[in-house]
Amino acid sequence: MSIAPAGLRCWFEAYLAAFNRADFPAFGAYYADDIDFHGQAAQLVGREAVLAFYHKVRSYLNERVELIGFVGAPDGNRIAAELHTTLLALRDWPDMPTGAMRAGDTRMRVSFAMYDIAGGHFTRIRTARFSPAERQAT
Amino acid sequence: MTAEDRFRAYIQAFNASDWDKLRDYYAPDVRLVIGNGTELNGRDAIIDFYGKVKSQTRRTIEIVQCFADGHTLAAEIESEFLAIEDAPDFAVRPMAKGDRYYLNSFVFYDFESTLYTRIRAATFRREFRPVAA
Numbered sequence: 001m002s003i004a005p006a007g008l009r010c011w012f013e014a015y016l017a018a019f020n021r022a023d024f025p026a027f028g029a030y031y032a033d034d035i036d037f038h039g040q041a042a043q044l045v046g047r048e049a050v051l052a053f054y055h056k057v058r059s060y061l062n063e064r065v066e067l068i069g070f071v072g073a074p075d076g077n078r079i080a081a082e083l084h085t086t087l088l089a090l091r092d093w094p095d096m097p098t099g100a101m102r103a104g105d106t107r108m109r110v111s112f113a114m115y116d117i118a119g120g121h122f123t124r125i126r127t128a129r130f131s132p133a134e135r136q137a138t
Numbered sequence: 139m140t141a142e143d144r145f146r147a148y149i150q151a152f153n154a155s156d157w158d159k160l161r162d163y164y165a166p167d168v169r170l171v172i173g174n175g176t177e178l179n180g181r182d183a184i185i186d187f188y189g190k191v192k193s194q195t196r197r198t199i200e201i202v203q204c205f206a207d208g209h210t211l212a213a214e215i216e217s218e219f220l221a222i223e224d225a226p227d228f229a230v231r232p233m234a235k236g237d238r239y240y241l242n243s244f245v246f247y248d249f250e251s252t253l254y255t256r257i258r259a260a261t262f263r264r265e266f267r268p269v270a271a
Contacts, residue, residue, distance in 0.1 A: 038262075069246060071212035073205035080205070080212030082246065082258075112244040112260040114214060128244045128260035130173045 003120055008072035012079055012115075020064050024051055032121035039127055040111070041097040060093040061101070068110065079115040082130070084108065141206035144252060145213060149199050155192055157185050165253040173260040176229070187229075194225035195233065202242070211247040214262075216240065221269075236269030 003011050018026035031037075031047040042053050057063060069082030086108050089101035101107065110131040116124040139147075144163075151159040161181050170178040170187075178184050191197055202214040218240055221233035230239060242263040248256040 069210065071205065071207040071210050071246070073207075075205075078203065078205060080244065080246070112246065112258075114212075114244055114262075126244075126262055128173070128262040130258065130260040 003076050003117060005072060005074055005076040008076055008079060009070050012070065012072075012081070013067060016065055016067055022058055024054070030122050032118070032123045035122055036124040038125065040129055060089060060091060060096070062088040062090060064088075077117050079113075079117065081113045081115070083111050083113055083127075085111060141211050141249065142204050145204050145206075145211055145247065146201060148254075149201055149215070152188070153198055157189065160188070161185060163252070163254055165250065165255045168254055168256065170257045171259070173258075174230075191219075191229060194223060194228055195219040195221050195239075209249055211249065213245045213247065214242070215245060216242050230264075231266065234269060238267040238269075240265045240267070 015027055015030045018030075028047060028051050031050055033047055034045065035047055035050060037044040037050050037053075039053075041057075044050050044053055064086045066084040066086075067081060068084050069080075071080040073079070086106060087101070089103050089105045091103045092101070094100045099107075109129055111127045111129050113125065113127040115122050148160070148163045151163070164181045164184060166181060167179070168181060168184065170176075170184050176187075178187055188197075196219070198218050198220075200216045200218075202216055204211060204213040206212070218238060219228075219230070219233070221228070221235050221237045221239075224235050225233040230241075233239065240263075241261055243259050243261050245257065245259040247254050
């Protein structure tokens with residue numbers, strides 16, 4: 001399956017919607033078996049590793065990602081996205097990879113992300129932080 | 139000329155330090171924001187900034203990929219900075235003559251017609267290679 005360039009944005013927005021409602025089967029279906037994942041908190045290989053990582057994250061945090069900017073490649077195989085992420089700590093996470101959070105803390109950041117796509121799946125995701133994290137302690 | 143072709147020509151002008159040509163790619167009120175907190179407003183501020191960087195280092199940009207959609211072009215670029223003099227106040231980090239610094243960046247270029255109106259860059263990877271290494 002490949003994604004028609006004209007439908008790329010809708011396809012991607014559905015991914016973010018699934019991610020935001022923590023629908024692991026739905027957003028996990030976007031990942032290739034051997035996805036190469038370079039997030040700011042983890043570098044991982046494989047769908048199962050990425051999902052295990054997000055399971056752990058969700059046990060500590062509520063994470064919401066909003067799409068600010070979207071650029072889809074005409075070939076339908078790449079997406080560049082500007083994302084606004086809000087983290088809300090549900091409980092203390094002193095060892096959080098990007099910095100400790102306490103229950104009730106929120107953290108916001110803007111990131112640029114590059115997605116490579118093949119066969120209807122993300123094969124590589126790479127994110128770069130654009131704005132410093134804004135922290136709000138309760 | 140496509141947005142991608144125009145971008146390749148823009149980077150070619152940058153690598154050639156052709157400031158007059160480079161200026162033609164920017165809207166008068168262009169805004170450049172780099173994820174490290176640097177924010178520049180207007181053609182002259184950007185040209186002056188690049189001029190200073192290039193007075194201390196030889197910066198070469200290679201386009202890894204670029205693609206446009208609507209009025210925005212997304213690019214992944216690799217920059218190499220080679221210090222041509224000691225530059226203790228270099229924008230990224232102190233550099234000694236001969237040091238090399240590499241940046242892999244994701245950049246969004248908003249454009250109207252043929253002019254860039256807003257440029258925003260975030261660093262994905264960086265690597266410092268000191269001359270003594």
